[in-house]
Amino acid sequence: MVSTSKTIVISGYYGFKNSGDEAVLKSILTALEQEGQAAGVNINPVVLSIDPESTSATYGVKSVHRMKLGEVRQAIKESDGLISGGGSLLQDATSPKTIPYYLGVLKIAQWLGKPTFIYAQGVGPVNRKLFYPMIRSIFRKCTYISVRDMQSGELLQSMGISGEAVHVVPDPVMGLPLPAGEGVHRDSHPGSALKENEAEPVSSIEEQRESSEEPVKPSPLSSGETEDSLPVIGISVRYWHPERKELKAVAEGLKALAEQRPVHLRFLPFHQPDDLEASQFITDAMGDISKNGSLISFYRDEKQPQDMLREVSRCDMILGMRLHSLIYAANQSVPLLGISYDPKINHFLKRLGSEPAGSSESLDPSVLKDQMLKLLDDAVAWKAEHGEQIALLKREAAMPARHIAQYLRHRG
Numbered sequence: 001m002v003s004t005s006k007t008i009v010i011s012g013y014y015g016f017k018n019s020g021d022e023a024v025l026k027s028i029l030t031a032l033e034q035e036g037q038a039a040g041v042n043i044n045p046v047v048l049s050i051d052p053e054s055t056s057a058t059y060g061v062k063s064v065h066r067m068k069l070g071e072v073r074q075a076i077k078e079s080d081g082l083i084s085g086g087g088s089l090l091q092d093a094t095s096p097k098t099i100p101y102y103l104g105v106l107k108i109a110q111w112l113g114k115p116t117f118i119y120a121q122g123v124g125p126v127n128r129k130l131f132y133p134m135i136r137s138i139f140r141k142c143t144y145i146s147v148r149d150m151q152s153g154e155l156l157q158s159m160g161i162s163g164e165a166v167h168v169v170p171d172p173v174m175g176l177p178l179p180a181g182e183g184v185h186r187d188s189h190p191g192s193a194l195k196e197n198e199a200e201p202v203s204s205i206e207e208q209r210e211s212s213e214e215p216v217k218p219s220p221l222s223s224g225e226t227e228d229s230l231p232v233i234g235i236s237v238r239y240w241h242p243e244r245k246e247l248k249a250v251a252e253g254l255k256a257l258a259e260q261r262p263v264h265l266r267f268l269p270f271h272q273p274d275d276l277e278a279s280q281f282i283t284d285a286m287g288d289i290s291k292n293g294s295l296i297s298f299y300r301d302e303k304q305p306q307d308m309l310r311e312v313s314r315c316d317m318i319l320g321m322r323l324h325s326l327i328y329a330a331n332q333s334v335p336l337l338g339i340s341y342d343p344k345i346n347h348f349l350k351r352l353g354s355e356p357a358g359s360s361e362s363l364d365p366s367v368l369k370d371q372m373l374k375l376l377d378d379a380v381a382w383k384a385e386h387g388e389q390i391a392l393l394k395r396e397a398a399m400p401a402r403h404i405a406q407y408l409r410h411r412g
Contacts, residue, residue, distance in 0.1 A: 020324030175397030
């Protein structure tokens with residue numbers, strides 16, 4: 001029975017229409033609700049977002065604009081603590097402004113005497129050593145620190161944070177459930193699960209951006225093949241290498257696969273519109289793959305993170321650059337291949353006992369094709385090999401929320 005009510009501000013990369021980060025938020029909110037109820041605490045979240053109206057409408061929580069520091073300070077002042085949570089918040093690879101922002105929010109909370117919690121963050125890379133003392137100073141004052149991989153913990157230790165103070169936990173998204181009432185994903189042929197968002201031939205970027213509810217005739221299939229019988233390969237790519245080196249290799253590998261075996265290539269853009277454009281780059285490079293009965297489609301109906309999780313669950317395998325495409329796949333026990341553009345990909349795959357198929361600098365199309373064929377043919381063996389580790393990661397994903405709920409309960 002809930003006996004007390006507490007308000008927690010959650011800071012992260014939210015409201016930017018990035019499916020992975022939105023999944024992190026949804027996972028944290030779900031875990032806090034469940035663990036709060038178990039501990040007898042009603043946890044009321046306030047989310048810092050670049051689009052607070054959308055965040056409130058999507059998740060049913062109060063939200064404050066993350067760049068209006070007066071409102072941020074007031075929200076923290078009225079709260080019982082701050083979570084800095086999920087994703088790669090403390091890194092300077094994308095911008096030198098990222099670390100100062102997230103540390104600044106933490107510092108405001110500490111100035112106001114609020115407990116601060118680091119929730120399953122991926123720390124690094126931190127290339128500018130000037131950030132080390134800033135991170136050390138603020139993290140030493142945190143009530144609880146958890147990171148999503150050993151490498152993040154080791155980096156914090158190199159900055160002077162005690163290893164005993166750092167808890168290594170899974171990414172929160174490992175604990176994200178399918179939408180209520182859904183729990184069956186595709187263990188045989190995929191087609192029936194795709195009917196609500198049928199396969200459509202590749203079209204222009206502008207057409208892809210427009211919502212289209214009218215059915216479109218799929219690509220022609222070879223004799224004896226039906227859409228229902230084609231194995232579905234979910235593909236999550238992004239722009240990274242300036243010369244599109246990895247995307248060209250992916251296109252070559254997928255084309256070779258489609259020429260050898262009829263497949264349904266299902267592109268899953270995690271960050272709009274960039275990932276959609278990267279997907280289109282690949283389809284343009286592949287050209288027509290329908291001669292052997294293969295077809296291409298794009299998923300573009302995501303409204304909230306569990307929509308994409310459901311879509312991943314319907315695939316026979318996932319080929320992913322985006323970290324959370326791989327985490328979604330592991331969450332749903334879908335065989336996966338990762339392409340590394342950042343150490344966080346390698347770190348997650350290592351926790352599964354896997355290695356990347358290649359990197360943004362070096363990716364062999366023929367090796368990629370062979371690895372995809374192996375996963376399609378040996379899905380049962382893959383699930384048996386990785387099932388125990390996946391189950392452990394899913395069980396441990398709620399540990400930060402459990403710690404926070406217990407802390408709030410005992411604080412009275």
